[in-house]
Amino acid sequence: MNIRKVGIVLKKESSEPQRIGAELVDWFSRRSVATVVDEITADMDMVVILGGDGTLLHVADQASQFGIPVVGVNMGDLGFLTEVAVDERYEVLESILAGAVNIEERMMLKSRLRRGDETSAWHYVLNDVVISKGSIDRLVRLSTWADHEYITTYKADGLIFSAATGSTAYNLSAGGPLVHPALRAILVTPICPFMLESRPVLLPSSMHLCTRLAGDAGEVKVIVDGRFAWEMKKDDQLEVQAAEKPLRLIGSPCKGYFEILRNKLNWGGRADGTDAGGCCGDSSSQ
Numbered sequence: 001m002n003i004r005k006v007g008i009v010l011k012k013e014s015s016e017p018q019r020i021g022a023e024l025v026d027w028f029s030r031r032s033v034a035t036v037v038d039e040i041t042a043d044m045d046m047v048v049i050l051g052g053d054g055t056l057l058h059v060a061d062q063a064s065q066f067g068i069p070v071v072g073v074n075m076g077d078l079g080f081l082t083e084v085a086v087d088e089r090y091e092v093l094e095s096i097l098a099g100a101v102n103i104e105e106r107m108m109l110k111s112r113l114r115r116g117d118e119t120s121a122w123h124y125v126l127n128d129v130v131i132s133k134g135s136i137d138r139l140v141r142l143s144t145w146a147d148h149e150y151i152t153t154y155k156a157d158g159l160i161f162s163a164a165t166g167s168t169a170y171n172l173s174a175g176g177p178l179v180h181p182a183l184r185a186i187l188v189t190p191i192c193p194f195m196l197e198s199r200p201v202l203l204p205s206s207m208h209l210c211t212r213l214a215g216d217a218g219e220v221k222v223i224v225d226g227r228f229a230w231e232m233k234k235d236d237q238l239e240v241q242a243a244e245k246p247l248r249l250i251g252s253p254c255k256g257y258f259e260i261l262r263n264k265l266n267w268g269g270r271a272d273g274t275d276a277g278g279c280c281g282d283s284s285s286q
Contacts, residue, residue, distance in 0.1 A: 003045045005034045009059050011051030017075055021050055042066045053081045057225040060126040064108050064247040071250035080168045083252035102251045106165045107184050108243035113230045124243050125225040127166030132158040134219030139194050141214040146207045158191040161240040176200040205242040212237045
């Protein structure tokens with residue numbers, strides 16, 4: 001990577017990212033790299049996020065459309081996407097400038113709402129598209145298809161469509177599986193389903209998914225990556241499919257995917273040879 005211009009996106013309403021952001025502007029300047037704060041433009045070579053996963057999610061749409069690699073410095077409570085710790089930021093950035101870069105391509109989803117003859121613009125998301133009921137007591141009924149083949153009518157508090165990256169978000173809380181982010185797949189996970197036989201479904205990314213709100217369910221919202229997108233009414237149809245462009249995410253050279261899972265999910269075990277000592281050996285020798 002030839003880094004000449006960098007965007008720095010700061011977590012809102014927090015003084016620490018502002019302070020560190022100012023330091024990074026000076027740090028990049030001394031290395032002849034131009035910086036722009038809280039803005040993403042097509043001519044950037046990299047975007048640095050100072051915040052949590054929520055901050056990164058808010059810029060994933062623009063960054064993916066422009067094809068700009070993103071690196072996240074975790075200044076939030078939980079960082080599955082913002083992998084770089086604050087105290088290792090300069091070490092990681094030096095490695096990136098030196099060309100030691102591991103860029104992962106994370107599949108994005110896109111979603112739109114159909115209401116009669118009207119169709120909304122696409123929303124692009126990295127984690128999930130969530131259909132959620134309001135404060136009403138009754139369940140929502142969501143008739144769902146994959147490539148025009150009927151799956152079922154979910155009777156639940158809502159429905160989650162997740163990319164693999166989003167499997168550690170709301171999907172996990174709703175009882176869905178963990179899915180390695182390298183997999184191109186779409187998860188469909190009901191929220192508190194009335195039917196005990198309703199289970200999460202893992203589908204290939206090539207499928208076009210559609211769900212229709214059957215019956216009058218009162219207030220039903222569609223939330224994309226934590227942001228309100230639409231209010232869903234009777235007979236509205238929500239479409240979800242894989243986006244054309246992935247998010248190019250720069251991973252931390254200091255930790256791997258399963259190390260992050262162990263730390264964030266408080267899994268037990270140590271990779272010191274006692275609990276994780278070479279189960280299958282070196283696959284290259286087999």
